[in-house]
Amino acid sequence: ARKHRIAVIPGDGIGKETTPEGLRVLDAAARRFGFELDLTHYDWSCETYAQTGKMMPDDGMDRLRDSDSIFLGAVGWPGVPDHVSLWGLLIPIRRQFDQYVNLRPCKLLPGSKSPLANRGPEDIDFYVVRENTEGEYSSIGGRMFPGTDREFVSQQTVMTRIGCDRVIKYAFELAMTRKRKKVTSATKSNGITFTMPYWDERFAEMAKHYPQVTTDQFHIDILCAHFVQHPDWFDVVVGSNLFGDILSDLGPAVAGSIGIAASANINPEKTFPSMFEPVHGSAPDIAGKWIANPIGQIWSGAMMLEHLGEKAAADCIVATIEKLLAEGGPRTRDMGGQAGTVDVGRAIAEAV
Amino acid sequence: ARKHRIAVIPGDGIGKETTPEGLRVLDAAARRFGFELDLTHYDWSCETYAQTGKMMPDDGMDRLRDSDSIFLGAVGWPGVPDHVSLWGLLIPIRRQFDQYVNLRPCKLLPGSKSPLANRGPEDIDFYVVRENTEGEYSSIGGRMFPGTDREFVSQQTVMTRIGCDRVIKYAFELAMTRKRKKVTSATKSNGITFTMPYWDERFAEMAKHYPQVTTDQFHIDILCAHFVQHPDWFDVVVGSNLFGDILSDLGPAVAGSIGIAASANINPEKTFPSMFEPVHGSAPDIAGKWIANPIGQIWSGAMMLEHLGEKAAADCIVATIEKLLAEGGPRTRDMGGQAGTVDVGRAIAEAV
Ligand SMILES: CC(C)[C@H](C(=O)O)[C@@H](O)C(=O)O
Numbered sequence: 001a002r003k004h005r006i007a008v009i010p011g012d013g014i015g016k017e018t019t020p021e022g023l024r025v026l027d028a029a030a031r032r033f034g035f036e037l038d039l040t041h042y043d044w045s046c047e048t049y050a051q052t053g054k055m056m057p058d059d060g061m062d063r064l065r066d067s068d069s070i071f072l073g074a075v076g077w078p079g080v081p082d083h084v085s086l087w088g089l090l091i092p093i094r095r096q097f098d099q100y101v102n103l104r105p106c107k108l109l110p111g112s113k114s115p116l117a118n119r120g121p122e123d124i125d126f127y128v129v130r131e132n133t134e135g136e137y138s139s140i141g142g143r144m145f146p147g148t149d150r151e152f153v154s155q156q157t158v159m160t161r162i163g164c165d166r167v168i169k170y171a172f173e174l175a176m177t178r179k180r181k182k183v184t185s186a187t188k189s190n191g192i193t194f195t196m197p198y199w200d201e202r203f204a205e206m207a208k209h210y211p212q213v214t215t216d217q218f219h220i221d222i223l224c225a226h227f228v229q230h231p232d233w234f235d236v237v238v239g240s241n242l243f244g245d246i247l248s249d250l251g252p253a254v255a256g257s258i259g260i261a262a263s264a265n266i267n268p269e270k271t272f273p274s275m276f277e278p279v280h281g282s283a284p285d286i287a288g289k290w291i292a293n294p295i296g297q298i299w300s301g302a303m304m305l306e307h308l309g310e311k312a313a314a315d316c317i318v319a320t321i322e323k324l325l326a327e328g329g330p331r332t333r334d335m336g337g338q339a340g341t342v343d344v345g346r347a348i349a350e351a352v
Numbered sequence: 353a354r355k356h357r358i359a360v361i362p363g364d365g366i367g368k369e370t371t372p373e374g375l376r377v378l379d380a381a382a383r384r385f386g387f388e389l390d391l392t393h394y395d396w397s398c399e400t401y402a403q404t405g406k407m408m409p410d411d412g413m414d415r416l417r418d419s420d421s422i423f424l425g426a427v428g429w430p431g432v433p434d435h436v437s438l439w440g441l442l443i444p445i446r447r448q449f450d451q452y453v454n455l456r457p458c459k460l461l462p463g464s465k466s467p468l469a470n471r472g473p474e475d476i477d478f479y480v481v482r483e484n485t486e487g488e489y490s491s492i493g494g495r496m497f498p499g500t501d502r503e504f505v506s507q508q509t510v511m512t513r514i515g516c517d518r519v520i521k522y523a524f525e526l527a528m529t530r531k532r533k534k535v536t537s538a539t540k541s542n543g544i545t546f547t548m549p550y551w552d553e554r555f556a557e558m559a560k561h562y563p564q565v566t567t568d569q570f571h572i573d574i575l576c577a578h579f580v581q582h583p584d585w586f587d588v589v590v591g592s593n594l595f596g597d598i599l600s601d602l603g604p605a606v607a608g609s610i611g612i613a614a615s616a617n618i619n620p621e622k623t624f625p626s627m628f629e630p631v632h633g634s635a636p637d638i639a640g641k642w643i644a645n646p647i648g649q650i651w652s653g654a655m656m657l658e659h660l661g662e663k664a665a666a667d668c669i670v671a672t673i674e675k676l677l678a679e680g681g682p683r684t685r686d687m688g689g690q691a692g693t694v695d696v697g698r699a700i701a702e703a704v
């Protein structure tokens with residue numbers, strides 16, 4: 001049987017509760033579609049940080065390197081600063097494994113509710129393709145004249161030709177697989193006049209190679225407004241690290257699915273493992289109560305299977321989630337139900 | 353009588369149509385509330401650029417300097433690059449006149465419609481306070497290795513202590529005048545790790561001086577989501593140049609008022625003139641048809657009067673706009689009516 005090596009990092013908070021449900025569904029899919037999952041569990045988290053002083057051991061990246069994919073829950077906990085929890089685990093994995101595409105579906109699922117008036121599943125169904133390794137999240141910056149009136153900080157946004165081209169190309173290729181074949185670029189070249197005009201230039205250049213794809217571009221301010229006013233305009237939206245981050249929270253928010261949104265951190269060439277994680281965080285407020293919604297985790301598992309070449313299994317999981325929601329299967333509190341994390345996971349696993 | 357010197361720059365496109373209506377209402381308010389407006393008109397625009405090669409004459413800034421306020425329509429026209437139209441007029445005025453606060457009300461007006469389900473005027477009524485002179489809109493950046501595979505661009509975000517403190521202070525002072533007394537800070541210190549943590553630091557520092565004000569902060573991605581899901585959470589929201597730009601389009605979008613939103617570019621010390629302009633642009637698609645909605649311009653005029661110390665007149669104009677909308681007065685097409693730009697301007701002027 002086909003075998004996929006998966007590194008599992010539940011992480012913190014509800015990540016520890018949703019990951020097992022993700023695995024439960026993956027396991028059901030493996031049995032039904034005839035592949036094997038070879039799992040290695042890593043307890044790396046803010047908890048192990050408290051014990052060891054490190055988010056992951058020194059050879060952490062090496063241990064992950066041989067897996068086919070990484071299945072992540074959530075990282076971060078109150079009291080542990082972001083530069084430790086995020087920059088000690090999440091960001092290095094994205095960056096060192098060159099997971100340069102952060103792919104996030106924005107979809108109004110049947111049975112879930114958008115905060116927008118009069119919008120149904122046919123109105124909201126697009127992807128945000130986010131650059132995931134450079135841009136505004138840079139490592140160059142500092143502070144001068146600390147403690148004085150002329151104190152200032154500065155940080156460079158860096159966009160490389162290689163970095164822009166490869167993620168923009170991914171967006172066009174994705175659009176080619178879709179019915180509408182449209183790519184929208186997020187820019188702000190009227191205000192941020194060194195980096196963003198370059199992004200526009202590379203976008204225009206790439207567009208020439210895809211005459212079948214319709215394109216447009218909006219400044220990020222009005223683009224955010226359009227997400228609310230006209231979510232039906234979008235098919236594939238591509239943006240820099242920061243703009244993609246913003247749009248891939250706003251998109252699920254208008255679709256009413258921010259609590260269940262999935263994301264994939266992809267190294268398309270498969271030189272390194274890709275990583276799959278729900279968009280939600282570790283949610284300290286509800287952690288330990290086993291009421292967290294596992295759908296984002298399970299959906300991320302489906303994205304992982306698609307990346308691993310198990311498209312039939314991936315489609316089956318997504319269809320099962322949609323069916324369960326549409327037919328009023330068990331729901332967690334955030335979706336107006338009473339079910340626990342495990343109930344929802346079991347229901348989806350069984351239906352698969 | 354009190355006399356205010358106003359520099360009027362209608363600019364391009366619908367700016368030429370909405371500005372006269374703004375002036376019509378200002379004029380009515382002047383007569384009713386007993387002050388005088390001393391207007392100087394400037395035709396600076398992309399049209400004059402086509403004739404003279406300049407957006408404004410060399411002594412343009414000097415000519416404006418002696419006015420009490422600048423009343424602007426909209427700048428920009430297809431074919432004229434942004435670095436000419438915006439960076440030749442709008443941005444230099446904001447920056448050289450140290451208009452470091454960009455203030456934008458986000459308000460669901462009675463009778464106008466939010467795209468959100470089940471939201472009324474009591475749910476959406478807050479201000480975005482945007483830093484308007486530094487941050488992400490910086491003048492430091494460039495390109496290396498052009499035309500090669502290692503080509504890259506970079507641009508610095510710069511935040512100064514003076515720049516952060518003064519705009520954050522403005523937000524706290526504004527909150528002190530309001531019932532809820534709450535300030536929300538927009539950040540992204542988990543991803544942008546040199547500049548944004550400094551913003552957080554200055555925000556926390558300023559908060560100490562305002563124990564009566566409640567504060568919270570969100571990363572910009574989830575904050576955008578909260579604008580859609582919980583617009584009722586916000587009272588005064590303060591952000592950097594870029595984050596403020598995004599939020600002050602998204603806020604009016606969720607309030608259903610993006611076509612009529614107003615903005616003030618304020619130099620609170622009154623060392624330099626402040627500038628008042630609608631949020632909408634020159635709208636080439638409807639320019640020349642006299643169907644543009646003048647309410648954003650008129651509302652900006654009210655903000656100008658408030659800045660000039662004519663609070664009663666300002667309140668009267670805003671109340672008149674609200675009344676007209678609530679009672680089904682003449683409306684332009686964007687609000688579902690048939691009226692022209694002038695009809696709406698006249699109706700408001702008469703009611704004032
Ligand atoms: C035109 C553009 C440079 C401007 C900005 O980003 O400041 C506009 O979007 C605004 O918000 O006034």
Ligand SMILES: CC(C)[C@H](C(=O)O)[C@@H](O)C(=O)O
Binds near residue numbers: 245
């Ligand atoms: C936690 C944070 C650094 C991260 C990001 O901004 O990339 C998160 O918001 C995300 O979108 O995955």
